[in-house]
Amino acid sequence: MAIITEEEEEETKPLVPPGSKESTMKNPFPFWFYFTIIFSLATLLFVSLSLYSSQNDPRSWFLSLPPALRQHYSDGRTLKVQVNPDELPIQVFVAESGPAQSENVIVVHGLGLSSYAFREMIQSLGSKGIHGVAIDLPGNGFSDKSMVVVGGDREIGFVGRVKEVYGLIQEKGVFWAFDHMVETGDLPYEEIIKLQNSKRRSLKAIELGSEETAKVLDQVIDTLGLSPVHLVLHDSALGLASNWVSENPQSVRSITLIDSSINPALPLWVLHIPVIREVLLGFSFAFKMLVSLRCSKDMTLSQIEAHRILLKGSNGREAVLGSLKKLNHSFDIALWGNSDAVNGIPMQVIWSKQVSDVWSEEGQRVSKALPKAKFVTHSGSRWPQESKSSELTGYIADFVSAFPISIKRVPEEPIPEKVQKILDEAKAGGDHDHAHAGYTDAYGLGEGWTT
Known part of the structure; x- marks a missing residue:
């Protein structure tokens, strides 16, 4: 009859190195540690961008002059x-x-x-x-x-892209891409790029x-x-x-x-x-x-x-x-x-x-x-x-x-099309009655007055 001792049970357990992948999977602390660090850095970056945007506000800039x-x-x-x-x-x-x-x-x-x-x-x-x-x-x-340029696929640099991502997160929510990944198994790269290009507002120096x-x-x-x-x-x-x-x-x-x-x-x-x-x-x-x-x-x-x-x-x-x-x-x-x-x-x-x-x-x-x-x-x-x-x-x-007084150039106002048509007809017809068409004459009696 075989006798199974406690020491033999301990010998049959495989030894797992402390730094191995299996050891890490059983210990959730590293995951949450890195997640907290990344989330804190992202929050700090977004707050900095918000402060940067407020400093570039025209009203704030003018009041600081x-x-x-x-x-x-x-x-x-x-x-x-x-x-x-x-x-x-x-x-x-x-x-x-x-x-x-x-x-x-x-x-x-x-x-x-x-x-x-x-x-x-x-x-x-x-x-x-x-x-x-x-x-x-x-x-x-x-x-x-x-000037503000809307849309397009212009190269706007790293800072500009970070600001776009920040705006996208503000609009869609922090876990929008994560939820999409859970549902479909893939990140919505095409949708992200499409949204960025359609709503991109960048400043172009004059x-x-x-x-x-x-x-x-x-x-x-x-x-x-x-x-x-x-x-x-x-x-x-x-x-x-x-x-x-x-x-x-x-x-x-x-x-x-x-x-x-x-x-x-x-x-x-x-x-x-x-x-x-x-x-x-x-x-x-x-x-x-x-x-x-x-x-x-x-x-x-x-x-x-x-x-x-x-x-x-x-x-x-x-x-x-x-x-x-x-x-x-x-x-x-x-x-x-x-x-x-x-x-x-x-x-x-x-x-x-x-x-x-x-x-x-x-x-x-x-x-x-x-x-x-x-x-x-x-x-x-x-x-x-x-x-x-x-x-x-x-x-x-x-x-x-030392120069003679300048003669100001006064731009001539165009004659309204309706008035010009009446004047042209009067000039072409040469008839006195038509010369008053549409106007009162010097006595204010109107175009129907005759002697």
């Missing part, structure tokens, strides 16, 4: 322009000062600036009886810097070239009834506005160039470099060093800070860099200035004599390229509009005042 910027916005107004027929209209910010029935001076800024830089200039022009207008080109200042600038200027000037205008172009605005001048010489009384160059004074190329761009746009002292080194040493910290905020907010950096790529870097100022369309327009060149010998030589080159232009120097830097606004305004006001 310095008082001077908010005041500048309150003093101006926005207009709608249609740059591309297949896109929604773009809002363009405009600041004005001075009597509307006087000479119209419109100031166009270069890349990296906005109408805020010329607020003192247009106010000074207004005090001299000249109607000063400064605009924010799209992609700059308070004008639209991006990139402004000379053709787009021409459309913007044309519509702003037409909407405000400014034609003909005295055009003031600063920095890289010459390359942006040159097409409009060539196409509309009849709408231009004079042109003033202030330290104009194809390449902007602000080295925008550094904003392409990761980390460096975050430092420059994220910290006031870093941006001030950049401006002081290349643009102006006379600007106050508050003035520089305003430009940094406008350049940083609402995709401003992306829009400016996109416009920089579209600049015509092979632009020939001599060829443009001596063309048949532009040659007859009076010009003035205002140039800095304080920046460097190289910049002074550049001014002489521009002067030789435009031999008919009046050439004067100022005591400021390449961004002189804030520190030397009175000096620049004096040059502009004297130049504008």
